[in-house]
Amino acid sequence: MLDVKDIRKDFPMYSLHNNEYEAKPLHYLDNAATSFKPSVVINKINEYYNNYSANTKRSDYSLAYKIDQEFEEARKIVASFINANIDEVAFTSGATMSLNEIAYSLLYELKEGDEIILSYNEHASNVLPWYNIAKMKRCKIVFAPSDKKGVITPNNLSKVITKITKVVSLASVTNVLGVRQPIKELVKITHNNNALFVCDGAQEAPHHKIDVKDTNVDFLALSSHKMVGPTGVGLLYVKKEVQNKIWPFIYGGEMNSRFDSSLSVSLKEFPFSFEAGTQNIAGILGFAEACKYLNNIGLEEIEKHEKSLKTYAIKQLKEMKNIILYNDFNDSGIITFNVKDIHAQDVATYLSSNNVFIRSGNHCAKLLPEVLNVNSTCRASLYLYNDYSDIDALVSSLKKSGDFLDVYF
Amino acid sequence: MSTFDITNPVILREIIMDHYSNPRNKKEIDDPSFILVHMDSASCIDDIYIQVKIVNNIIKKIYWHGEGCAISTASTSIMSELVINKSVEEAKNIIHNFYNMLESKEFDHDLLDEAICFINVNRQPSRITCANISYRGLEKVFEKL
Known part of the structure; x- marks a missing residue:
């Protein structure tokens, strides 16, 4: 595993958001959309x-x-x-x-x-x-x-x-x-x-x-x-x-x-x-x-890191009866899922209230519903600065996602 | 005043869940006397069709179908019940008041009835478009008159 604590020091998004003034730590899991930038860049x-x-x-x-x-x-x-x-x-x-x-x-x-x-x-x-x-x-x-x-x-x-x-x-x-x-x-x-x-x-x-x-x-x-x-x-x-x-x-x-x-x-x-x-x-x-x-960090190391995080996430998500997984079989850093009976966008909004940021929708792949038989999904995507705490936050929020309307009251 | 306590989140939540689980007036009909509009928001998955029959300036029938999240589904269902048998002007007034509520401005509680359950939807700014999708759709229907 990569030393995430060390890596996060390179990324101002973490030093600016994960500090004493922020009520909840940042769990950014939308890396397939875009990534954070290190100070060197x-x-x-x-x-x-x-x-x-x-x-x-x-x-x-x-x-x-x-x-x-x-x-x-x-x-x-x-x-x-x-x-x-x-x-x-x-x-x-x-x-x-x-x-x-x-x-x-x-x-x-x-x-x-x-x-x-x-x-x-x-x-x-x-x-x-x-x-x-x-x-x-x-x-x-x-x-x-x-x-x-x-x-x-x-x-x-x-x-x-x-x-x-x-x-x-x-x-x-x-x-x-x-x-x-x-x-x-x-x-x-x-x-x-x-x-x-x-x-x-x-x-x-x-x-x-x-x-x-x-x-x-x-x-x-x-x-x-x-x-x-x-x-x-x-x-x-x-x-x-x-x-x-x-x-x-x-x-x-x-x-x-x-x-x-x-x-x-x-x-x-x-x-x-x-x-x-x-x-x-x-x-x-x-x-x-x-x-x-x-x-410098090494793509092989990054890939290995994401793979271990995904394995850790899938193991827990599989135990949850209300989670439908669409790609637990591959070792990419992308976890595509739905929560039974809750619309993907409602799940994403709810997770956001816990500072867990994922993507919902059809992810610009508008032909995929023709083969996947589902119009929208939730997508959590990992990168080198993610760690087990991000997965834990995702899983524990999903366990409470039955209360997804809470964010509006 | 409304028949329910709008400060009670449990009740507001129940209204949304009720309309989400059992949406009213949700069906697709094949009748050219209805005005049809298709609302598919660019940023999300909401994909809703609204069909309205207006006779002598009165909304006689309103149906809708399509796919949406909890907020857009419940909101469209509630809207369909709110505007039925109303004149176009009355419906426009309801739309105006609904928009005011979403913008935290003054609005007529009685006019909006159950739609008041969305009073706090602007706590999630990205979801305002879900709550008002069918109201925007109804405006498009009126443009076609």
Whole structure:
């Protein structure tokens, strides 16, 4: 187990909330939505604004040179975090933007009748851009069936993939049930059918070492804010070999080499062609700092820590007759449940009155009810700074959740 | 004055539980003479359809169906009983008073009757939209008149 007491010292949210002035300690269990930020990340952002505030890639003075160096150093750190080469990662505003950029970058590659394979488990950001592209290009969306545990097995992908499949786009870890997909095998099947594999890594990156060389995905999207980094920053990975298939979606300064009035435009190479306009420089530096912070603690340690907390939680929740568990079988840090006869949102509001913060609803995965047969669930999601006391608070509050209306009186 | 003690949380709680467990006027009908509105809040799971039949400016029938939390379910059920056989103007006045109550402003206790059980819902600000979803829906119905 990680030394949570020590780790919490790194996070101002704990020092500000868990003190003598707060009536109840903070039990933050909504990490799949977003995470707290350590001081090193916050300080890095401030450092940029306080010490070397200048734009990147366009100026010749020494101050600008310093930030250019920092910026490319950040790219190196973030690229190495997923074992990519430096010329394979572009910065975006987050996984949503990355997935949109991937979809639209393939606009010229896709043609009428092509198929795009998704799954029922996907987050809106890995469904709706494809719906839109499918409408524009008259492509067909196909859903790969999952097994009872939410896994897209290689066999199931093989059943739906065909010669006209152009793209398979799946989350490596799903955001409601925390299902880990066998990405490496799925990529192999995809490539055997000459299709491209897009991986939504937003829920995997904070907890598990991503290795794009090992899985051989063609595209990967992730968000900094779920992995102790700042909001408004994300990463778009495009494998070198497929960079000739994509075309930028957003146009502006510093992504082109030259253009003239005859409409002739020459673009820079990837990743610069995908970084139009002034970037979220402070956020990007903070993102790299977050990667360093996670590397120092160790993703393996973090994953182990979450696993022990989940096992501890599941053991107690299973003993409670009024709790319905939806993903007790997997070892992700996500616990998805309902309390019998109480609406998920009422449970979340009640838990909030005990300072236990979880998410309720459909978690942006609006297709999942079609297979889960339940419209809304409660989701408690763990991270490195959670401990047994958070689980105890969750369990003991749930034991009293029959009184869920108390919060209104 | 209301027929119950609005300072007694046990009673207010019972009203909510009663309407949540046995919602009134909850059914879906296939009749084009009813005005239909669909209320699905962007931030939560509430997904409620309201069907209202208005004849000569009077709300003759009101039904609703869909899925919601305890607060939205109970509130919609209570609203349906409050506005039945009322004129559109009377219903608008009820809506106005209900909004006032949620904003901790002055309101007519008699007009709101059982809907007073939501007097403290603003202790959970995120849930105000659950409590007023059907009132907002009824306003949309009136816009269609």
